[in-house]
Amino acid sequence: MSSIITVSQLNRYISFKMKEDSNLRFKLVRGEISNFTNHAKTGHFYFTLKDRESSIKAIMFSSFAARLNFIPQNGMSVIVSASVQVFERDGIYQLYVTDMQPDGIGALYLAFEQLKEKLSAEGIFDEEHKKPLPLYPSKIGIVTSPDGAALQDILNILSRRYPIAEAAIFPALVQGENAPDSICRALDLADSSNCDIIIVGRGGGSLEDLMCFNSEQVARKLYSCRTPVISAVGHETDVTIADFAADLRAPTPSAAAELAVPEIGVLYKELNVCCDRLSKAFLDGLNWKNNILSAKENELNRLSPINKLSVYKVKIDSREDELKKAMKNLLLKKSAALNEKILLLDSLSPLKTMSRGYSLVYNKGRLVSSVKQVKSGDELCVHLSDGEINALVKE
Secondary structure (H helix, E strand, C coil), rough: CCCCCCCCHHHHHHHHHHHHHHCCCEEEEEEEEEEEEEEECCEEEEEEECCCCCEEEEEHHHHHHHCCCCCCCCCCCEEEEEEEEEEECCEEEEEEEEEEEECCCHHHHHHHHHHHHHHHHHHCCCHHHHCCCCCCCCCCCCCEECCCCHHHHHHHHHHHCCCCCCCEEEEEECCCCCCCHHHHHHHHHCCCCCCEEEEEEECCCCCCHHHHHHHHHHHHHHHHCCCEEEEEECCCCCCHHHHHCCCCCCCCHHHHHHCCCHHHHHHHHHHHHHHHHHHHHHHHHHHHHHHHHHHHHHHHHHCCCHHHHHHHHHHHHHHHHHHHHHHHHHHHHHHHHHHHHHHHHHHHHHHHHHHCCEEEEEEECCCCCCCHHCCCCCCCEEECCCEEEEEECCC
């Protein structure tokens, strides 16, 4: 009779046997994900892998899950690298996954789409957050590889289109594992260097080559920049997360330079047109002001006190002549009247009467016109035309 074993011993024995079987280790298994759980505390992935006929439990520990550049989803068809082992406590076998790749779609493209959807939901790509480009930038920051052809393309366009602007180069890695950190450091430096515009990018390449511009770190840094940023990554057909997060996307680095600055030749033409308009407006304004000044001068002359004094002087001279003439006439009239009065007075004068033998008799200074006014002994004064006579009344 065989010996009795415990359940734990049985499960441990089965686990040991499965671990010994090389056919159950590091296998590639294709299936569809269901019941997916991303454990918040541990970071482990728990899910079921199934096909049309069967299913198997699976776990991917956080150390392996953190290496994925996409988040698995229910219904996704994947190929996993896993080993089959027994979970001794429950006596079940399951897949212990160490790697996972989407089946039928590239992992990098899937990661791109998932990050794009995530950042879009947060509003990182919203147009309302896009900063307008200045019309006439004086300093342009360039974040790219100092050895790449993209830098030379940008500098050539800037020097030809707008040579009066300063081009400041902020070197950065644009490919590889350390590129996102390098790009973010260069963006920080450019953003704090009083640049008016920042161009960030590189030349074309494979999706793997451009992955640093599809990183969440770079996207958030672009979103937080205070300076307007133009993303110029790859060829015209290349589209990255950085293109969505930047304030403006350029299809190529050369196009970014053309978008960043105006054409100086066009500006000269516009300036000449503006100068002509300004000159014409100035001359028109000057003529208009001259007309106004002439009108004001005429009005001032009309209202001038000096001119008014001249007018009044003429009036005064005229009135003076009239007054002199009137005075002369008045004097003549008065003189004629006076002569008439003199003649009349002379004809009525007592002296004139006395010259004909008449006299005036005064008694104590009073004219005597009656004998009743005198008495014997009064002294009288008799006025004649040629003198006086004192007389004494006897009776």
